[in-house]
């Protein structure tokens with residue numbers, strides 16, 4: 001039968017609730033769609049700030065990419081609309097909020113919880129990569145948790161279609177950058193979806209240790225990343241350490257694949273049902 005007609009949305013359709021968070025160019029609110037009672041999140045972006053910040057392309061990319069993704073571990077973008085001053089993104093509400101807040105509060109995650117998060121991240125990234133989409137900005141701040149504590153990967157503002165040789169001014173932390181994105185140079189700018197594997201390795205380390213593996217001053221962080229210099233503390237299990245070492249490999253082609261991540265002994269040990 002006919003696919004559901006794309007709905008026209010406007011602000012009057014929503015009852016605005018509490019703010020859920022704020023970012024560089026706007027805020028996110030908990031909202032309820034009046035006719036259906038459907039609860040979701042409304043991200044409000046201010047056009048003139050986007051213009052000054054040169055983030056229009058990112059928002060367009062976020063809309064185009066995230067609205068075509070359907071996966072339990074990827075935050076849904078249901079629709080968007082705009083008025084003269086603002087762009088509105090209608091997003092899935094993630095009931096347990098920001099993963100990084102849980103990480104900071106708990107300092108670090110027990111291995112069974114970290115392994116489940118890594119397995120869900122691998123499933124989400126496998127789905128993106130199959131659609132030739134590289135996320136490029138995997139870090140705790142861009143991960144939300146659904147009402148059952150499941151991973152909801154969000155913020156596709158930095159994602160691109162692979163392979164990509166886009167040069168963007170990067171703001172925010174360097175901790176998650178793979179070595180190949182640090183070395184500007186003509187051909188070195190062409191990088192693949194393997195960048196998300198490196199970031200998954202940094203994320204795994206941070207889940208288990210409570211800080212990023214190359215955390216230092218910006219100059220030292222870049223140096224440590226480009227040399228792959230990091231040490232895994234003794235309290236991390238040998239299996240977890242093995243997975244981290246197989247993801248944080250300087251040569252993108254030598255990094256373990258997402259299939260191999262899902263089959264890794266550390267993941268199997270903590271994620272096979274009924275274990």
Ligand SMILES: CCCCNC(=O)c1cccc(NC(=O)CCCCCNc2ncnc3[nH]cnc23)c1
Nearest residue numbers: 020021022023024025026027041058092093094157
């Ligand atoms: C892509 C270029 C635009 C960059 N992004 C921004 O400027 C920006 C604008 C507004 C907000 C933000 N980021 C944020 O608001 C980050 C903090 C969001 C935490 C809570 N958010 C949510 N909690 C629960 N369920 C949800 N569904 C969607 N979001 C949520 C970022």
